Structure formats: structure tokens, C-alpha cells
Amino acid sequence: MFNFFKKKKYPEYWQKHINAVKNSRNYSNYESIRFVCLDTETTGFDYDNDRILCIGAVAIKNNKILVSDSFEIYIQQEVFNKETIKIHGIRRNGTEKKVSEEEAIIQFLEYLDDAVIIAHHTKFDITMINEALKRLKIGPIKSKQLDTNFIHKKIAQGNWFKKLFSLDELCEIYNIKMHDRHTASGDALLTAYVFLKLTFKYKKNNVLNLTDLINTNYYLNK
Amino acid sequence: MKNxxxxxxxxxxxxxxxxxLISKETLLExxxxxxxxxxEKDQIIFNQNDTPHEHFYIIYEGAIRLYRFVDNEKHNLDICDEGDLFGLRPLIMQESYLMGAAANEETILYGIPISLFNSIILNYPKVSQFLIASFATNTRDPFSDKHKGKLFANVSSIQKIENSFAETQSAKYSKNPITCNVETSIKEASIIMTKHIINSIIVAKDNIPIGIITDKDIRTKIGTGxxxxxxxVSKIMSSPVVTFPEKITVAEAQIALLKHKVSHICITKDGTDQSELVGILAEHDLNILQTNNPMFLVREIKYAQDAETLKHIRTKASELTKGYLEQEIPxxxxxxxxTEINTAITKxxxxxxxxxxxxxxxxxxxxxxxGSQGRSEQLLMTDQDNALVFENVxxxxxERVKEYFLKFxxxxTQKLNIVGFEYCPANIMASNPKWCLSLKEWKAQFKDWVKHPTSDKILLSIIFFDFEYIFGDKxxxxxxxxxxxxxxxxxxxFLGFLSKATLDNPPPLGFFKQFLVEQDGENKDHFDIKSRAIRxxxxxxxxxxxxxxxxxNNTIARYEKLMEEEPQNKDLxxxxxxAFKILLQFRTSQGLANKDSGKFVDINNLSKSDRLKLKSCFKPIKNIQDSLKIRFNVSQIP
Known part of the structure; x- marks a missing residue:
């Protein structure tokens, strides 16, 4: 009874997100899976106090990065941190068109649809998004998630003890031209390149399917 | 939304x-x-004969090799790299790919949707010209395996393209040709030809072509008795026949006809004369397509009655050249x-x-x-360099004989001048008594040059030792x-002397790998591509x-022959x-762009990739010069 009541309170866009992931028929065939590579720029690294400034994302389907299927949104924030402006270059009153956090989340979830999320250090981006969802009294995000860091660790030779690789390091290893570091969309595109190269390498010794890819995650599995 | x-x-x-060439707004779209x-390296993007993709491609990073199978033999046609386009065929015609494309190294491609680009082509004629030109270069290059399209892809050289891209189309030919068998009598064969109004008939056994009879055979072998x-028919047929596989381009057909000096090509299932006949392609089939094709011009030349007509034909030929260059044909x-046309005119x-x-x-x-005509390296109108040899008398x-030949x-030379070949400023022409000699005199002269190589004689040797037979007694x-x-x-x-003379042109790179440019004068800071790189x-x-x-005599042919002579130096x-091919095309496109001889290149106006490509040609120059030095003991030449 209580559950039913709670469910009713969900805003339509959130219910839509839940259904999209739950009812998707696309996950079984690798070619039909839509992946969304995303990156966020934030005011800082504190999950409680910092906020998302920008979400950038681009989709991959059947080994192709689809520029036509990309997403970029800037969020108006009260929280501000002078230190991180140096990194992401988004000023409080910059020229980008900015929307409210809720509007951004609505548009993002709509864009996301049933896609599988790919990010580098996915945990950080997803936690920031989940914190935003929490403020809207919804969440956490339902989408399946992958992390380029862990896919790399699965197929890389050698340094098993190194826990984390930065995006810079992966670009170096996989010989990807770096540009636009530290813009959300730029990093999302780099992540997409890394992912394409990783899956090609991965395919050589493994069958490429979603379940196995997800199994490369240590903490995101549910 | 920002993107x-x-x-x-x-x-x-x-x-x-x-x-x-596209407006900012459109390009952003x-x-x-x-x-x-x-x-990944060696991964295939598309195969020859694959149905067309919905995109054409530009290389963002890496390199793509294009290849084509002819007679089950793989021919690498081109290596494209950063910024090069390929896979343009579906943009131009709805046909399957004529070539395969595979990654030559790790590669990232941008796929451009063809549906979107079609509307752009309509609005930007220059874009369509460019694409057709690129398309033309990519689909045909049976001769060189390293033709670099990009180097010459400066749009300024594409002012207009009048010649269609017909040359790269699949050639049309008559399917299911009429055949007869070996025992058929000539009379019966002629009756069949007359009935079907055809000018040739194929002699076949089990539909495998054995020979061919044309109108000409009947005229020259029967009419003459x-x-x-x-x-x-086996008595008079030409055998074996020239064969080609079904997918033959107009260009391939033209070249085959010229090369084999035939008027018909048999099209067979696998392209050999051991497989089933599927069609016949006649010279005529190509002429319908293009009236100003080289063969057509050569034929017109044969019937020309005066120098003015030849001049007219030569003008048409130079338009053809320009069209070829604009289309970036190799x-x-x-x-x-x-060369074919110039030789025909001279004859x-x-x-x-x-x-x-x-x-x-x-x-x-x-x-x-x-000189350059002797080496078959003439492109635009150039000076005459010619000579005449006559039998010992x-x-x-x-006196009487020499007088005749001088007048002759x-x-x-006058007529050649009317046609458009300027008189040679150094008077190296057969009309000069010095270069209209009997065989005996020529031999004595050559002997003297080789024995006593003074600097003026070395200069003459360089010009005369590239002599090529044009007409007369071979x-x-x-x-x-x-x-x-x-x-x-x-x-x-003697070769040491020749080597020393050429080594006076130092390799074109300075100590810090900078271009050696002219130090002063009108062409200051310009690179002399002719003397420093081509010569x-x-x-x-x-x-x-x-x-x-x-x-x-032809420089490319010489190097190719040398690769056989000295397999140990094949790479060199x-x-x-x-390098020579790249430089020649570079010079020509420069000449066209600046409306001059293309001798000097303004280094500062080159794009970085062109500069790199130009530079990459210099290493072979240095290597071959080093090799000359050692081989012909140049250090011991005074």
C-alpha cells in the first residue's frame, strides 16, 4: 500500500527511464546495443557539496560513434568553486546556455533511453548524477554501466596492482590523439574512442557480449 | 544546443x-x-563488389589501402592517409565498389552520410567537381602503386571539369556476341556478319574465344586474293584474342586497345582466354562515349592533310591533358x-x-x-628537340643527300612549329647541319664525346643519349x-663524368633538413624543383x-627496368x-596553378602535408646520388 503510494509520486520522466531499461530488448545482441559514453564536469570532488556543471555524451552503436546521437547540456549552479574553473573552464556567468538541474536531468534521461552507460571512472560521474537525482527525490539511475578503466584492466597485461588508470594514460596506451581534455563532451568522445579500441582488443580473446563486459566491473555489478 | x-x-x-568549399553552417550540419x-590494421572496410555503404569516408587518423583484383591477382592501387577521401563510388553512381579498402594501419575514419551530401553537391558545383576528380584518381591507377592524390588536391587547380568521369565508368560492351567455329568457311562467316550488321565475329570453341575476324581481315586477306x-576462318583469324574480365573500366579498355593495337577486346568470365565468352568490346563502343579521347585524336591525326588541322587537333589534345590533370589522373x-599523340603528329x-x-x-x-620528348615525359607544349640520321653514302x-635531308x-620543323612546338632555342633540331648526319658521322661524334668528355660534350651527351626513335628506318x-x-x-x-655533372646539383635538403632555396634574384626563397629534385x-x-x-628512355620505365637488373637495389x-612520379605531378600542378613552367615552388605557400610529401621525395635523391658517387668513382674525376 505504502509502495503503491510512493510509486505514484514518481515523475513521469523517471518512470519512463525505469521502463526503458526494464523493457529493453536490445541487450542480447551486441550490434543492437546503444552505448552512451558520458563525462561530467563538476564544481569539485565532494559528492555532498559539489554540483554538476555540464554533461557531455555521445552514443556508440554497432562499433560506430554516432555524432548525430550526442548530448551536451550546461547546468546553472549556485555552488561554485574557483579552483576547478581552471580545469573545466566553465564560468558562473559564461556564455553557454544554461538550464536548471531538473531540466538537465529530464533531458538527459530522455536522451539516455535504454542505453548502456560507459564512462571513465564511472563511479564518480554516476554518483554525481545520483546525488542530483536524490535532490529530485528519485534515483538511483537504472541504466547498466561500464567503466573503460576496468575493461582495460581485464585485457591489459602486466601491472595488476595498479588500480586506476587515468583517461590520459589510456589515451597514451591506446594511441589516441588527445584534444579537448576537460570538457565533458571532449572527454566523452575520448572515452568513446578508448571503448572502441578496447572492445576490438577484447574481442580477440573473448566473446563480445554485454554480460561479460559488465562483469569486468568490480563494484557496479548488481 | 552547443555541440x-x-x-x-x-x-x-x-x-x-x-x-x-562548403559554408560554415552547412559544414557544421x-x-x-x-x-x-x-x-585495426588489415581490417577490411569494404570489399570489391560489395554493395555501397551509406557513407563515404575521410581518414581522420591512420592509412587505408585500396586494392583491386584483376584476373585473381591483387593490385594495390593506392594508399590514402590523413584527410584523404575514399569510398566515393556510391556518391556518384549506384553501383557496387570497384575496389576493396582495408586499413593499412590502425585507422579512425569519419563516415559522411551520402544522403546528406547529395543535396550539397547540387548546391556546390565545385564540391562535385572535386569529388569526381578524387573519384577518378581513386578508381584508376593501373600503372603506379603509389599515386598520392592529396598532394595535388589543391582546389585551385580544379577550375572546370568538362570531361566527364566517363573514363572510370564500367565500359559498356555488347553482350552475347555472335560466334562461329574454327571450321566455318570465310564465306559463311561473312554472311553471318552481313546478316547481323557487325564488323567482327569471334571464332570460338565451346564458347571459349580462340580468335577473331574483323572487316579488315576480309579486306586485306580475302579481297587481296x-x-x-x-x-x-582459322586461316585468317587473329589469335589469340585480347581478353578482359567483365568489370572493365573505360580507361582500362582504352589502354588495352592502345597497348595491343587491336580494335576489339573479348570480355570473358574470368578475364582469361581460357574462360567463357560473355561479350565483345569494340573501339567504336568507346568512341561513342567520348569523341575527344586519345585514340580518336590519333586517328584524326592520321588523316590530317595540313599543319593547321594538326594544330587544331593538338589544341584538343592539350584540352584533354588539362582535363586529365584537373581530374588528377596519374x-x-x-x-x-x-607522347602517343605527339609522336603521331610528328609522323x-x-x-x-x-x-x-x-x-x-x-x-x-x-x-x-x-630530351623530354625522347624520354616520353612531355606534358604541356614544349620545345622541339630532334635530330636525323641517314644511311652512310x-x-x-x-652533299646531295645531306641537302635533301636538311630541306626535308x-x-x-616549320610544320612542328605551326602545330605549336616552339623552335629549340639551342638549335638542337634536325634542320641544323650539326644534327642531321649520316650514321657514320653520328657514331664518330658519340665516340668523341665518350672519349673526350669536356663539359660541353657532357652537356650534349645528356641531351642526345635520351634519343628515341620516331619514324623511318629503325x-x-x-x-x-x-x-x-x-x-x-x-x-x-665516362659515366663518372656524367655522375659528377649531375652531382653538382646537391641533394635538396640542407644541414638542418631545411629546404635549400634560391639565395637571391627574382626567385629568392623559392625552391627550384626542376633542377634540384627532378633533374x-x-x-x-x-x-x-x-x-x-x-x-x-622514360625515367620511370628506366627505374623499373633497373629494379630487374639490380634486384639488390630494388628498394632504392x-x-x-x-619520388619522380610525385615530383612530376607536383611540378605540373604547380605550373597549372601559377600558369608557368612550375619550375619554382614557393615553399611558404605549401601546406604542411605537401611540404612533408615533397621532403619525403628528397631522401631517394640523396641515396641515389650517394650510390652514383661510389659506383662511378666520382672522387677520381678531375
Missing amino acids: TIAERIFDFLKDYPPFN VSKSVEIQYF IFSILDP IYFITKVI RIIRLAVKELGQDPPVAYAWLAM EDEDY STII ELYNQMSESVFRYISKKQT PLVDAARIFSLHHSLKV FESCAN
């Missing part, structure tokens, strides 16, 4: 043709719909066609001169071409060239060819041939 990714793609595309694909009409092919003029004199030449003679006849040569020419080889083999130090390669090829007594010679 950072599309902006980055825009930033990349905007530097490369044809995207640099294009950028938004790009698909990015990654390919050599054979009876009741003889079997230079090797263009020079071949132009026709010689015949006309005999007619005009009203008196046949008193003794056998041969007309010779020198008794002393008392000499003067008429020829035996005289053969004897001349053999005498040169004989003298040189007896006195190898050293031409000279080296000549010296090595003389060393091996090779009877070829191959790199020289490739």
Missing part, C-alpha cells in the same frame, strides 16, 4: 577539400551527422597519352613533308626525338644506340641505364621512381 564534438569534427574537416569508426572465301598515364608531318617535296628520300633515314653523293628537316636508330652502349662499356669513366633523378636514371645498356630504384 562540442561536432565542432571538433568541423575543425578537422574544414582544412580538407572539398569541405573547405555535416559534422553533426558524422559516424566515427575505428579499424591471298586466301579463298572457301578457306576456314601522370604516368597522361604522359603516355601525350604525320614527316609524311606530309615527303609529299610536299615531291621526291622520296634518297636513302634510308630515321627521325629521332631528344658514298662521298660523292653526300626544315619543312618538318635499324639506323638501333645501330646508333648500340654504338653508344659499346663506347660507354669500353670507357666506364637529379632523371640524370641518375640515365647514367644507370647507360651502364646497363638499357634501351629505354623503386623509391626513386615513386
Whole structure:
């Protein structure tokens, strides 16, 4: 009874997100899976106090990065941190068109649809998004998630003890031209390149399917 | 909505043709719909005969090789790299790919949607011209395996394209041709040909082509009474036939007809004369397509009655050249066609001169071409360089004979001048008594040059030792060239002298790998591509060819022959041939863009990639010069 009541309170866009992931028929065939590579720029690294400034994302389907299927949104924030402006270059009153956090989340979830999320250090981006969802009294995000860091660790030779690789390091290893570091969309595109190269390498010794890819995650599995 | 990714793609595309021709707004729209694909080394993007993709491609990173199977043999046609376009076929015609494409190294491609681009083509004629030009280069290059499209892809050289891209179309031919068998009598065959109104009939066994009979055979072999009409066709047929596989392009067909000097090509299932006949392609089929094709011009030349007509034809030919260059057809092919036409014109003029004199030449003679014409490397209108050799005659006849040939040569050079070949400023022409000599005199002269190589004689050797037979008695020419080889083999130090002369042009890179540019004068800061890059390669090829007594003059052909002669130096010679091709095309496109000879290149105006490509040609120059130095003991030449 209580559950039913709670469910009713969900805003339509959130219910839509839940259904999209739950009812998707696309996950079984690798070619039909839509992946969304995303990156966020934030005011800082504190999950409680910092906020998302920008979400950038681009989709991959059947080994192709689809520029036509990309997403970029800037969020108006009260929280501000002078230190991180140096990194992401988004000023409080910059020229980008900015929307409210809720509007951004609505548009993002709509864009996301049933896609599988790919990010580098996915945990950080997803936690920031989940914190935003929490403020809207919804969440956490339902989408399946992958992390380029862990896919790399699965197929890389050698340094098993190194826990984390930065995006810079992966670009170096996989010989990807770096540009636009530290813009959300730029990093999302780099992540997409890394992912394409990783899956090609991965395919050589493994069958490429979603379940196995997800199994490369240590903490995101549910 | 801001779209950072599309902006980055825009930033990349905007530097490369044809995207640099498109307005910013439109290009941004294009950028938004790009698909990015990654390919590992050797992964295939598409196969020959695959159905067309919905995208064409530009290389963002890496390199793609294009290849084509002919007769089950793989031919690598081209290597494309950053900024190059490929897979344009579906954009131009709805046909499957004529070539396969595979990643030559790790590669990232941008796929541009064809549906979107079709509307752009309508609005930007220059874009469509560019694409057709690129398309033309990519689909045809049976001669060189390293033709680099990008180097010449400066849009300024694409002012207009009048010649259609017909040459790269699949050639149309008659399917299910009429055949007869070996025992058929000539009379029966003629009746079949008359009934079907055809000018040829294929002699086949189990539908495998064995030979062919054309109208001409009946005229020359039956009409003349050599054979009876009741003889079997096998008596008069031409056999074996020239065959090609079903997917033959117009260009391939043209070249095959020229090369084999035939009027018909049999199209068979697998392209060999051992497989089933599927069609016949006649010269005529191509002529319908294009009236100003080289063969058509060559035929017109044969029937021209005066120099003015020849001039008119030559103008048409130079338009054809321009069209070829604008379409970025490989230079090797263009020079071949132009040489073919120039030779045909010269031959026709010689015949006309005999007619005009009203008196046949008193003794056998041969007309010779020198310099770039001798090397078949002429492109645009150039000076005449020619000479004449006549049979040895008794002393008392000499004056009379020489007088005839001088008069004869003067008429020829005059007519050549009318057609558009300027007189040679150094007077190296057969009308000059010095270069209109008997065989004996030529031999004595060559012997003197080789034995006593003073600087003026070395200069003459460089010009004259590229002589090529054009018309007349070939035996005289053969004897001349053999005498040169004989003298040189007896006195190898002569090649040392020649090497020393060419080494006076230092390799074009300075100590800090900078371009060596002209220090002063009108062309200050310009790079002299002709003397510093092209000539050293031409000279080296000549010296090595003389060393091996090779009877070829064309620089590319010389290097190719040298690769066979010295397999241990194959790489060196191959790199020289490739560098030469690139430089020649570079010079031509520069010349066209600046409306001059293309001799000087303004280094500062080159794009970075062009500069790199130009530089990459210099290493072979240095290597071959080092090799000359050692091989011919240049240090011991005073």
C-alpha cells in the first residue's frame, strides 16, 4: 500500500527511464546495443557539496560513434568553486546556455533511453548524477554501466596492482590523439574512442557480449 | 544546443577539400551527422563488389589501402592517409565498389552520410567537381602503386571539369556476341556478319574465344586474293584474342586497345582466354562515349592533310591533358597519352613533308626525338628537340643527300612549329647541319664525346643519349644506340663524368633538413624543383641505364627496368621512381596553378602535408646520388 503510494509520486520522466531499461530488448545482441559514453564536469570532488556543471555524451552503436546521437547540456549552479574553473573552464556567468538541474536531468534521461552507460571512472560521474537525482527525490539511475578503466584492466597485461588508470594514460596506451581534455563532451568522445579500441582488443580473446563486459566491473555489478 | 564534438569534427574537416568549399553552417550540419569508426590494421572496410555503404569516408587518423583484383591477382592501387577521401563510388553512381579498402594501419575514419551530401553537391558545383576528380584518381591507377592524390588536391587547380568521369565508368560492351567455329568457311562467316550488321565475329570453341575476324581481315586477306572465301576462318583469324574480365573500366579498355593495337577486346568470365565468352568490346563502343579521347585524336591525326588541322587537333589534345590533370589522373598515364599523340603528329608531318617535296628520300633515314620528348615525359607544349640520321653514302653523293635531308628537316620543323612546338632555342633540331648526319658521322661524334668528355660534350651527351626513335628506318636508330652502349662499356669513366655533372646539383635538403632555396634574384626563397629534385633523378636514371645498356628512355620505365637488373637495389630504384612520379605531378600542378613552367615552388605557400610529401621525395635523391658517387668513382674525376 505504502509502495503503491510512493510509486505514484514518481515523475513521469523517471518512470519512463525505469521502463526503458526494464523493457529493453536490445541487450542480447551486441550490434543492437546503444552505448552512451558520458563525462561530467563538476564544481569539485565532494559528492555532498559539489554540483554538476555540464554533461557531455555521445552514443556508440554497432562499433560506430554516432555524432548525430550526442548530448551536451550546461547546468546553472549556485555552488561554485574557483579552483576547478581552471580545469573545466566553465564560468558562473559564461556564455553557454544554461538550464536548471531538473531540466538537465529530464533531458538527459530522455536522451539516455535504454542505453548502456560507459564512462571513465564511472563511479564518480554516476554518483554525481545520483546525488542530483536524490535532490529530485528519485534515483538511483537504472541504466547498466561500464567503466573503460576496468575493461582495460581485464585485457591489459602486466601491472595488476595498479588500480586506476587515468583517461590520459589510456589515451597514451591506446594511441589516441588527445584534444579537448576537460570538457565533458571532449572527454566523452575520448572515452568513446578508448571503448572502441578496447572492445576490438577484447574481442580477440573473448566473446563480445554485454554480460561479460559488465562483469569486468568490480563494484557496479548488481 | 552547443555541440562540442561536432565542432571538433568541423575543425578537422574544414582544412580538407572539398569541405573547405562548403559554408560554415552547412559544414557544421555535416559534422553533426558524422559516424566515427575505428579499424585495426588489415581490417577490411569494404570489399570489391560489395554493395555501397551509406557513407563515404575521410581518414581522420591512420592509412587505408585500396586494392583491386584483376584476373585473381591483387593490385594495390593506392594508399590514402590523413584527410584523404575514399569510398566515393556510391556518391556518384549506384553501383557496387570497384575496389576493396582495408586499413593499412590502425585507422579512425569519419563516415559522411551520402544522403546528406547529395543535396550539397547540387548546391556546390565545385564540391562535385572535386569529388569526381578524387573519384577518378581513386578508381584508376593501373600503372603506379603509389599515386598520392592529396598532394595535388589543391582546389585551385580544379577550375572546370568538362570531361566527364566517363573514363572510370564500367565500359559498356555488347553482350552475347555472335560466334562461329574454327571450321566455318570465310564465306559463311561473312554472311553471318552481313546478316547481323557487325564488323567482327569471334571464332570460338565451346564458347571459349580462340580468335577473331574483323572487316579488315576480309579486306586485306580475302579481297587481296591471298586466301579463298572457301578457306576456314582459322586461316585468317587473329589469335589469340585480347581478353578482359567483365568489370572493365573505360580507361582500362582504352589502354588495352592502345597497348595491343587491336580494335576489339573479348570480355570473358574470368578475364582469361581460357574462360567463357560473355561479350565483345569494340573501339567504336568507346568512341561513342567520348569523341575527344586519345585514340580518336590519333586517328584524326592520321588523316590530317595540313599543319593547321594538326594544330587544331593538338589544341584538343592539350584540352584533354588539362582535363586529365584537373581530374588528377596519374601522370604516368597522361604522359603516355601525350607522347602517343605527339609522336603521331610528328609522323604525320614527316609524311606530309615527303609529299610536299615531291621526291622520296634518297636513302634510308630515321627521325629521332631528344630530351623530354625522347624520354616520353612531355606534358604541356614544349620545345622541339630532334635530330636525323641517314644511311652512310658514298662521298660523292653526300652533299646531295645531306641537302635533301636538311630541306626535308626544315619543312618538318616549320610544320612542328605551326602545330605549336616552339623552335629549340639551342638549335638542337634536325634542320641544323650539326644534327642531321649520316650514321657514320653520328657514331664518330658519340665516340668523341665518350672519349673526350669536356663539359660541353657532357652537356650534349645528356641531351642526345635520351634519343628515341620516331619514324623511318629503325635499324639506323638501333645501330646508333648500340654504338653508344659499346663506347660507354669500353670507357666506364665516362659515366663518372656524367655522375659528377649531375652531382653538382646537391641533394635538396640542407644541414638542418631545411629546404635549400634560391639565395637571391627574382626567385629568392623559392625552391627550384626542376633542377634540384627532378633533374637529379632523371640524370641518375640515365647514367644507370647507360651502364646497363638499357634501351629505354622514360625515367620511370628506366627505374623499373633497373629494379630487374639490380634486384639488390630494388628498394632504392623503386623509391626513386615513386619520388619522380610525385615530383612530376607536383611540378605540373604547380605550373597549372601559377600558369608557368612550375619550375619554382614557393615553399611558404605549401601546406604542411605537401611540404612533408615533397621532403619525403628528397631522401631517394640523396641515396641515389650517394650510390652514383661510389659506383662511378666520382672522387677520381678531375
